[in-house]
Amino acid sequence: MTFDPYKIREDFPILKRKINNHPLIYFDNAATSQKPKQVIEVIKNFYENHNANVHRAVHTLSQEATELYENAHEEVAKFINANSIEEIIFVRGTTEAINLIAYSWGLHNLRENDEILISLMEHHSNIVPWEILSKIKGFDIKYVNVNEDGTLSYKDFENKISNKTKMVCISQVSNVSGVVNDVKRLAKTVHEHDALILVDGAQSVPHMPVNVKDLDVDFLAFSGHKMLGPTGIGVLYGRRDVLEKMKPFHGGGEMIRNVFFDTNTRRCVITWNDLPWKFEAGTPNVCGGVGLMEAIRYLRKIGMENVKAHEEELTRYAVRLMRKCEKVKIYGPKGPSARCGIIPFSLDDLSSHDVALFLDNYGIMVRSGFHCAQPLHEIFGLNSSVRISFYIYNIREEIDRFIEVLKEIEQI
Amino acid sequence: MTAIEDYVARIDETCGKERDFIVVLKYEKKDEAIAKILKKAKIQKTISSIIFELTFKDISFRLYRTGKAIFRKLKDKGELQDVLIDLLL
Numbered sequence: 001m002t003f004d005p006y007k008i009r010e011d012f013p014i015l016k017r018k019i020n021n022h023p024l025i026y027f028d029n030a031a032t033s034q035k036p037k038q039v040i041e042v043i044k045n046f047y048e049n050h051n052a053n054v055h056r057a058v059h060t061l062s063q064e065a066t067e068l069y070e071n072a073h074e075e076v077a078k079f080i081n082a083n084s085i086e087e088i089i090f091v092r093g094t095t096e097a098i099n100l101i102a103y104s105w106g107l108h109n110l111r112e113n114d115e116i117l118i119s120l121m122e123h124h125s126n127i128v129p130w131e132i133l134s135k136i137k138g139f140d141i142k143y144v145n146v147n148e149d150g151t152l153s154y155k156d157f158e159n160k161i162s163n164k165t166k167m168v169c170i171s172q173v174s175n176v177s178g179v180v181n182d183v184k185r186l187a188k189t190v191h192e193h194d195a196l197i198l199v200d201g202a203q204s205v206p207h208m209p210v211n212v213k214d215l216d217v218d219f220l221a222f223s224g225h226k227m228l229g230p231t232g233i234g235v236l237y238g239r240r241d242v243l244e245k246m247k248p249f250h251g252g253g254e255m256i257r258n259v260f261f262d263t264n265t266r267r268c269v270i271t272w273n274d275l276p277w278k279f280e281a282g283t284p285n286v287c288g289g290v291g292l293m294e295a296i297r298y299l300r301k302i303g304m305e306n307v308k309a310h311e312e313e314l315t316r317y318a319v320r321l322m323r324k325c326e327k328v329k330i331y332g333p334k335g336p337s338a339r340c341g342i343i344p345f346s347l348d349d350l351s352s353h354d355v356a357l358f359l360d361n362y363g364i365m366v367r368s369g370f371h372c373a374q375p376l377h378e379i380f381g382l383n384s385s386v387r388i389s390f391y392i393y394n395i396r397e398e399i400d401r402f403i404e405v406l407k408e409i410e411q412i
Numbered sequence: 413m414t415a416i417e418d419y420v421a422r423i424d425e426t427c428g429k430e431r432d433f434i435v436v437l438k439y440e441k442k443d444e445a446i447a448k449i450l451k452k453a454k455i456q457k458t459i460s461s462i463i464f465e466l467t468f469k470d471i472s473f474r475l476y477r478t479g480k481a482i483f484r485k486l487k488d489k490g491e492l493q494d495v496l497i498d499l500l501l
Contacts, residue, residue: 354474357480358462360476384427
């Protein structure tokens with residue numbers, strides 16, 4: 001399929017909107033993506049025609065909903081090249097996926113004298129659950145340094161990994177700088193130390209081909225809403241043999257096979273359901289799963305290589321023009337292929353929120369602040385930054401307009 | 413009786429050591445609120461008719477035509493509420 005962003009834009013109703021009397025330019029894709037009409041239609045159709053609870057009833061509607069929900073797991077498995085749906089757990093998003101690993105794996109496997117490694121470029125959601133758990137279990141957390149350009153210090157990683165290391169938590173793409181980490185290289189070293197690797201794929205899976213077998217990762221977490229799907233649905237991929245040994249995260253319906261009341265002990269004896277349902281307690285987000293399935297089908301039609309190439313081209317173009325702005329300072333690595341469609345910057349001594357509000361006045365949506373990654377900002381020596389981030393529907397003309405407004409801000 | 417909630421939709425406190433307060437005015441009342449603020453605060457600078465740099469009782473802040481304002485170096489949310497009461501009521 002030929003990649004045509006102008007044709008793609010026709011599928012996104014929100015892009016016809018005006019904000020403050022200006023055409024909407026949406027450059028906050030690292031926070032969440034917009035939704036194509038195909039995804040919106042599938043969600044509407046689900047509630048109009050197929051809505052029922054799954055895995056619970058023999059009636060027709062429940063069978064239809066169950067089939068759709070299981071197909072959604074299949075679609076995700078194919079998308080990241082997992083072995084089967086047993087390795088695909090639906091969660092609310094990346095944050096919940098990481099918390100699931102922390103509590104289902106970490107709570108039972110980490111103890112005093114153990115260590116986990118976390119990079120300093122992580123989103124708070126890949127830091128905070130582990131810090132909370134370390135206070136309970138007494139294991140140590142070693143933070144892997146980041147170089148001045150935002151890239152991971154592989155040297156520091158090699159120095160810090162040891163036989164005490166049980167888990168390495170790393171994002172494939174930084175949500176602040178867009179730096180792409182060499183996960184395959186990291187996974188090889190992690191496994192040589194008999195540890196596990198958890199990859200935060202929130203900023204990679206929506207933007208580039210990701211193959212869990214090729215990367216050889218143990219866990220991969222990502223969110224549906226950043227890849228054209230609805231909010232409230234995300235994915236935890238886990239290697240089957242690791243997941244089978246793990247205890248459930250939440251207890252309730254769906255995740256159990258039997259709750260047998262033993263009249264002798266007067267206690268319930270519980271056996272867990274099979275994978276992946278063992279980790280999906282309660283009524284799941286069925287419609288969210290169906291919406292995510294359609295989003296993935298949309299992305300597969302375009303081709304993830306095309307998505308990656310388009311964003312690289314936009315990044316190259318934007319960085320070239322932004323470098324001509326005297327007061328703009330760009331952070332992160334120099335080469336566009338070293339970053340994934342994300343450009344953080346500051347403008348002289350203006351606060352990031354001022355820049356964002358000025359751009360908002362012209363209908364340009366960007367993110368300002370810490371982007372939930374305060375440690376990395378401290379490394380960059382920043383109180384906060386402005387972040388633009390691209391997706392399949394962004395075009396060069398939007399960047400031109402953004403640069404025009406940026407130049408106007410420079411005059412302040 | 414009028415309250416600041418009649419004009420203010422939301423107050424966001426940003427993260428970090430130097431915390432800013434972003435005041436979002438109610439869309440349907442923003443023009444009225446902006447007029448009240450401009451009447452009471454002193455205009456230091458106007459930029460492209462989009463941003464007003466203002467001072468009020470030794471407090472500097474920026475007001476945007478889109479109905480948002482950024483307040484810096486305030487002690488806490490209580491101080492901000494007091495300033496908003498003086499500006500809007």
